[in-house]
Amino acid sequence: MAATTRLIVDIHTHGYLPRYASMLRSRAVVPKIVSTKVRDGAVEERLHILNDEPSGGRPVGRQYWDRDEKLKFMDKHGIDVSIVSTANPWLDFLSATQAEDLANELNDDLEQFCSTGPSLANHQNVKRLYGFGLLPLVPEITTQSLLQSVEQISKLPHLKGLIMGTKGVGNGLDDEALDPVWAAIEKAGLVIFLHPHYGVDSNAWGGKDNGHVLQLALGFPFETTTAVTRMILSGVFDRYPRLRLLLAHSGGTLPQLSSRLASCIDHDPAVASRLNHDARYYLGKLYFDAVAYGPEELGFVSDVIGRAERYEGNKNRESSSPKSNIIKQAAAQLRSSGSKRMFFGTDHPFFPPLSSTEEKWQSVVDNLEAIDAAEGWSEEDKAGVRGGNALALLNIL
Numbered sequence: 265m266a267a268t269t270r271l272i273v274d275i276h277t278h279g280y281l282p283r284y285a286s287m288l289r290s291r292a293v294v295p296k297i298v299s300t301k302v303r304d305g306a307v308e309e310r311l312h313i314l315n316d317e318p319s320g321g322r323p324v325g326r327q328y329w330d331r332d333e334k335l336k337f338m339d340k341h342g343i344d345v346s347i348v349s350t351a352n353p354w355l356d357f358l359s360a361t362q363a364e365d366l367a368n369e370l371n372d373d374l375e376q377f378c379s380t381g382p383s384l385a386n387h388q389n390v391k392r393l394y395g396f397g398l399l400p401l402v403p404e405i406t407t408q409s410l411l412q413s414v415e416q417i418s419k420l421p422h423l424k425g426l427i428m429g430t431k432g433v434g435n436g437l438d439d440e441a442l443d444p445v446w447a448a449i450e451k452a453g454l455v456i457f458l459h460p461h462y463g464v465d466s467n468a469w470g471g472k473d474n475g476h477v478l479q480l481a482l483g484f485p486f487e488t489t490t491a492v493t494r495m496i497l498s499g500v501f502d503r504y505p506r507l508r509l510l511l512a513h514s515g516g517t518l519p520q521l522s523s524r525l526a527s528c529i530d531h532d533p534a535v536a537s538r539l540n541h542d543a544r545y546y547l548g549k550l551y552f553d554a555v556a557y558g559p560e561e562l563g564f565v566s567d568v569i570g571r572a573e574r575y576e577g578n579k580n581r582e583s584s585s586p587k588s589n590i591i592k593q594a595a596a597q598l599r600s601s602g603s604k605r606m607f608f609g610t611d612h613p614f615f616p617p618l619s620s621t622e623e624k625w626q627s628v629v630d631n632l633e634a635i636d637a638a639e640g641w642s643e644e645d646k647a648g649v650r651g652g653n654a655l656a657l658l659n660i661l
């Protein structure tokens with residue numbers, strides 16, 4: 265196995281670059297960073313990004329914006345390369361002019377953050393940091409401005425794609441207004457990292473306080489599921505078949521629900537004949553991070569992705585069911601082929617240990633151990649998920 269395929273690459277790792285953190289400090293409403301007096305008159309900064317943060321907010325510090333802290337975290341966990349993206353809620357809450365200016369500046373900042381950082385010891389041509397840039401996706405932005413940002417990102421050598429939330433320009437990701445943007449991203453070969461922020465109302469179907477557990481464990485993944493399903497239903501992947509979309513948190517619940525989705529489509533007169541393919545086919549065109557924390561979940565996701573090629577049939581051109589194309593492949597082969605679309609991630613700087621005495625972060629250890637223990641993945645498959653797949657997808661090396 266080539267040494268490079270043994271590299272560990274973190275495709276899901278965030279930060280608020282200094283310029284973004286300054287903007288959060290200047291705000292009086294969420295999202296914001298506030299200074300709070302703690303013991304002995306010391307001052308600590310607290311972050312409010314979700315609507316129901318603990319009173320006073322959560323501690324925030326250099327791990328969110330300092331490159332040395334990111335590198336220290338990487339070294340502690342044996343991570344060779346990180347693909348850094350701005351954390352939620354990106355530019356969603358700004359006016360069009362503010363978002364346009366900040367996207368432009370933050371993309372340049374991120375390029376600088378990556379390009380002036382260290383290279384890998386054994387691969388001087390490979391940096392330890394790359395990035396996903398930002399588009400000014402807010403209501404009233406012009407298409408021209410969005411296209412300019414796509415062009416800017418495509419010209420910055422250390423930016424390999426862009427991170428995007430689920431709102432689009434206010435009407436979701438199934439909005440035809442985004443068609444020129446999908447076309448430009450596809451043409452530029454950039455990867456879109458689709459990430460949630462809004463989740464589901466934390467008071468949905470109950471009233472007990474559960475911290476952020478329901479929001480993060482269930483609401484976030486369900487938001488991603490809804491957003492990508494809207495893209496599938498509106499035919500985005502039929503119109504832009506080479507679009508490369510990476511889904512946060514292993515695709516949320518899409519893998520679990522894809523056969524139900526296919527059946528609901530087939531039984532709904534409004535959409536039954538809209539798509540070129542069975543809904544399950546599109547899962548084989550998507551990419552999934554491996555931020556699922558358990559080996560069974562990783563194995564399952566790879567099964568579902570691997571199975572997608574069974575649904576290759578074109579619904580509109582063939583009279584027979586797509587299932588007539590079933591390729592009789594061994595389950596292990598499908599699982600292995602599905603793993604090629606999966607990528608290790610940490611979600612750093614989120615999910616730190618609750619106790620500061622822990623050496624390694626449990627959230628990271630869990631995700632690495634889940635890859636090690638995923639049943640049916642060969643050593644080569646595991647090395648791919650740890651890093652080789654990301655290097656190939658992002659054309660690094």
Ligand code: 5CU
Nearest residue numbers: 313314352480611614615
């Ligand atoms: O803990 C959280 O709030 C988050 C968040 O906001 N975004 C994220 O990516 N992970 C955890």
